[in-house]
Amino acid sequence: MIPWKTIKKKLIHTQPPWLTVEQHEIELPGGRKIPDWPWIITPDYVNIVAQTRESDFLFFLQTKYGLEGESLALIGGFVEPGEMPRDAARRELLEETGYEASEWIDLGRYLVDPNRGIAHGNFFLALQAQKIVDPTADDLEEQQMIRLTLKEMKAAMDRGDFKVLAWAACVALALRNDRLSR
Amino acid sequence: MIPWKTIKKKLIHTQPPWLTVEQHEIELPGGRKIPDWPWIITPDYVNIVAQTRESDFLFFLQTKYGLEGESLALIGGFVEPGEMPRDAARRELLEETGYEASEWIDLGRYLVDPNRGIAHGNFFLALQAQKIVDPTADDLEEQQMIRLTLKEMKAAMDRGDFKVLAWAACVALALRNDRLSR
Numbered sequence: 001m002i003p004w005k006t007i008k009k010k011l012i013h014t015q016p017p018w019l020t021v022e023q024h025e026i027e028l029p030g031g032r033k034i035p036d037w038p039w040i041i042t043p044d045y046v047n048i049v050a051q052t053r054e055s056d057f058l059f060f061l062q063t064k065y066g067l068e069g070e071s072l073a074l075i076g077g078f079v080e081p082g083e084m085p086r087d088a089a090r091r092e093l094l095e096e097t098g099y100e101a102s103e104w105i106d107l108g109r110y111l112v113d114p115n116r117g118i119a120h121g122n123f124f125l126a127l128q129a130q131k132i133v134d135p136t137a138d139d140l141e142e143q144q145m146i147r148l149t150l151k152e153m154k155a156a157m158d159r160g161d162f163k164v165l166a167w168a169a170c171v172a173l174a175l176r177n178d179r180l181s182r
Numbered sequence: 183m184i185p186w187k188t189i190k191k192k193l194i195h196t197q198p199p200w201l202t203v204e205q206h207e208i209e210l211p212g213g214r215k216i217p218d219w220p221w222i223i224t225p226d227y228v229n230i231v232a233q234t235r236e237s238d239f240l241f242f243l244q245t246k247y248g249l250e251g252e253s254l255a256l257i258g259g260f261v262e263p264g265e266m267p268r269d270a271a272r273r274e275l276l277e278e279t280g281y282e283a284s285e286w287i288d289l290g291r292y293l294v295d296p297n298r299g300i301a302h303g304n305f306f307l308a309l310q311a312q313k314i315v316d317p318t319a320d321d322l323e324e325q326q327m328i329r330l331t332l333k334e335m336k337a338a339m340d341r342g343d344f345k346v347l348a349w350a351a352c353v354a355l356a357l358r359n360d361r362l363s364r
Binding site: 158 | 183184185186194195197200201203208210211216218219220222224243244245246247248249251252253290291292293294295296297298299300303322324326339340342345346347348350351354355357358
């Protein structure tokens with residue numbers, strides 16, 4: 001299959017590092033042209049399902065500007081420029097919870113918007129996590145740490161308590177991993 | 183927890199129905215104001231894991247402008263204005279494959295970007311699907327229908343062959359459903 005060709009890019013709006021909007025002139029395989037395909041540049045992010053040495057899982061109950069009400073939320077955040085996703089995951093786990101994990105399992109890297117976007121979500125399962133410092137996160141949202149057992153995490157997942165696509169995906173991927181599913 | 187308050191909205195760019203960008207003036211619970219929080223309005227979408235009466239699952243091998251190379255892809259598309267997500271799912275299944283399913287299971291509705299976006303992904307498992315007409319989809323991308331067994335779908339999932347977040351999430355959610363997991 002032949003990929004679409006980018007002929008030209010026009011900058012519409014930029015607010016780095018959060019959002020850049022472009023319009024692309026695109027040529028389809030048959031020669032048809034689209035003059036103004038919207039293209040959205042937002043940062044990559046990481047989400048982490050972290051299990052402690054005591055076998056419970058670390059989440060937050062929190063608000064988000066885009067959410068109605070509260071949601072069970074995952075540890076995570078944006079990948080800094082030049083940072084590897086796994087380093088971002090370690091950093092976010094430490095900043096948001098004060099925990100460090102001795103074992104990291106990569107759950108995959110997924111494109112968020114296949115039509116118009118460049119951002120990828122990078123997902124991890126962190127095992128044998130233990131608290132080494134106090135959390136230092138400076139996130140703007142109110143959040144409250146919640147500990148769930150494996151059974152409680154599965155029940156929350158199946159009730160739809162993780163209301164954000166990346167959070168539900170990361171938990172579902174973690175639950176498919178041998179380390180939690182066996 | 184107190185939600186953030188929207189004080190003012192400023193229109194930055196609009197290209198309906200695909201993309202509208204706004205800047206919101208926001209007041210945080212402590213009184214701090216953010217003058218220019220980026221806000222992205224894109225349409226809701228549906229994705230469907232469809233199992234035929236012959237027990238195989240329907241996917242596509244296809245390209246997307248945002249993807250490098252090909253990906254295993256799900257049936258799906260945008261929800262039309264005023265349309266219910268389940269109706270959009272039935273319509274997309276019929277348009278893209280010519281199949282109709284007698285049993286529909288709701289796998290949930292998830293917010294795509296909790297910080298800056300309004301779009302929700304709506305996921306379904308369609309069972310007992312049978313072909314009733316020829317597909318009529320007018321999607322711009324090249325796509326080729328692929329049939330997978332349950333075992334092949336699980337293997338493709340675990341290899342990362344569904345490269346888009348919503349597609350991997352929808353398959354992972356379908357695999358957690360009693361109808362496929364037992």
